[in-house]
Amino acid sequence: MYIRNEICYAGEEPQEIRITDVKPLHSRRLLVTFSTGEQRLFDTTQLKGPAFAPLADEKVFRHPVLFHGVLTWNNGEIDIAPETVYRDSIACDPE
Numbered sequence: 001m002y003i004r005n006e007i008c009y010a011g012e013e014p015q016e017i018r019i020t021d022v023k024p025l026h027s028r029r030l031l032v033t034f035s036t037g038e039q040r041l042f043d044t045t046q047l048k049g050p051a052f053a054p055l056a057d058e059k060v061f062r063h064p065v066l067f068h069g070v071l072t073w074n075n076g077e078i079d080i081a082p083e084t085v086y087r088d089s090i091a092c093d094p095e
Contacts, residue, residue: 018069019082024062028055031092032085035069040089047080054078 001010021033028044044055054060054074065072072079 017082017086019066019071019085020069022064022066022071024064028061030064030071032071032089034082034086039092040086041092042085042089046088051078 001008003009015036018035019032020035023031025031025041030042030044031039032042033039044052044061047055055078060073060078063073065076067076067079069082070079071082071085
């Protein structure tokens, strides 16, 4: 049990997750390292909507920037929460 903002929750308090490193790969995939030490593969082609359309441009996709553990592109015009990247990525063997 834990309390956050004066609300009591059952279970254990979830760990805040951040992205600590990102490396663009082929086919608009990213190798993402999280604050947990895990490395996971994230496919940016699954991001839908006009906000993510600029990622189709290789020049934009190849230059991700981490801002306080959040993945961004295009001077912060595009961002995606680390929790979403983690949830929608797949575990990978760092070898």
